[in-house]
Amino acid sequence: MRKETREYNFDWMLWNSFTAAAQLKKGTEKEYRSMLKYIPYFRGVVESILDAGEPGQKFLDICSKYMENVITAKEKGKKTAITTFCFSPAIFYAMDIIPVCLEVISVMMTFTYKRGTAEFLDYCNEVGYTETSCSSQRGTIGAYLAGIGADIDMIVTDTPGVCDTNANAFAFASAYLDKPFFQLDMPPDLTGERSNEYHREDYRALIKFLEEQTGKKLDPEKLRANLRELAKQDEIIAELEDLARMVPNPLPVSYNLMVYASRFLFAGMPECTGVLESMLEVARENAAKNISGLSGGVEKLRAFFCYIDHYAQNLQLWKMLDINGICYQGNILSRSWAHNAPHVTEYNKEEVAYTIDTTDIDSLIDSLAMINSRMPMIKSIRGPYDAPNMWLEDTLGLAKLYNADLIVYNGTPGCRNTWGMVKLFARDTEKAGFPTYIMYADAFDARVQSWEATEERFMEFLKVRRLV
Ligand code: SF4
Secondary structure, three states, rough: OOOOHOOOOHHHHHHHHHHHHHHHHHHHHHHHHHOOOOOOOOHHHHHHHHHHOOHHHHHHHHHHHHHHHHHHHOOOOOEEEEEOOOOOOOOHOOOOEEEEHHHHHHHHHHHHOOOOHHHHHHHHHHHHOOOOOOHHHHHHHHHHHHHOOOOOEEEEEEEOOOOOOHHHHHHHHHHHOOOOEEOOOOOOOOOOHHOOOHHHHHHHHHHHHHHHHOOOOOOOHHHHHHHHHHHHHHHHHHHHHHHOOOOOOOOOOOOOHHHHHHHHHOOOOOOHHHHHHHHHHHHHHHOOOOOOOOOOOOOEEEEEEEOOOOOOOHHHOOOHHHHHOEEEEEEOOOOOOOOOOOOHOHHHHHHHEEOOOOOOOHHHHHHHHHHHHHOOOOOOOOOOOOOOOOOHHHHHHHHOOOOOOEEEEOOOOOHHHHHHOOOHHHHHHOOOOOEEEEEEOOOOOOOOOOOOHHHHHHHHHHHHHHOO
């Protein structure tokens, strides 16, 4: 790692970037436009998000707040926990712990910096990670391993049995940094009393661990308030998802990203609700006027992303879709498995959904255990890809419901669990009538395949399959 990179704490720098970006539109339009030329590498992100109007502004505000929470945790007397995107942060907020979600912070850096996270990715390899371990954790954990981030008190994850590269990344960091470690396990069966019971008991062990680390008992009232907020968020997401079924889709392409990122950052907190409410307002207005969310106003294709997105600098994936009139019909990161989600009610999938019950402490913990076990990736990719309620069934159900014309896979070379089955998976989705494109890029590391090459190949696929 370069000496210069070690000069400042990386999370402090990121907080500064997002805080400055969040202020840009608070002056006049002229001031805003004049400022853009001074941030040549960051302007793409700023423009893409702020041009989304109030939801974009609110989204930048909460990104800045999240990073501020991380860097000021110690002076506010709070504990910090490194965690993962498929772990609901609601429990951390209920216990006054500041979550540090590695994958989301990697995305923030990949979007923002021309250099991406390359130095942190490589630093992990220098200290012992394999090169094929997932880049979404390495992009951020490298900085913490190098000692250029906020103090971390514990590491908490929930991916054993689902994604071993993810689970190993956290286990390695715990050993290397000598920090207390807790992992929830995921049995291969999603449903059934044995699995449910396992999730609930495992979750109680997690709470015991968090109580030991913080020296405080879980406050049921705080948890209840968070889960009520989470239920409100689920309702908004259900309505957004319903609106996305319309033709034309009234949601701008960036909304899907803002839905899942807001949940990963602040599930159960008013910050997340604020962004969602603001998106819902715009989406409802567009729907009432029968307007497409695309900036060109003409919907040509509808794409469903069956795994994660490509986080090339400046949100280039979303720009490409928008310019080409391709609606973003969601991915598995943005889907909620709440009892009222459209895909749950449409397909009578109540058995796999969760319901929030705030009656007493037991029902609160059970609800949270169920929410957590239905988070992205650990919901759909824990068992064989073509087993009931797993990746193939979820993808086909969602692609049909949202009227997709094509399905796109993107991941990282570290996704051994999805790479191991993606060809079979694509064969099945093709058989079901969906042209399926497999991107050979790394969502977080442009050195694997440049964005330009990724875009060219994607466009070639559309032409070869006569979709454009
Ligand atoms: S499934 Fe892929 S993207 Fe998700 S954590 Fe595992 S390796 Fe990373």
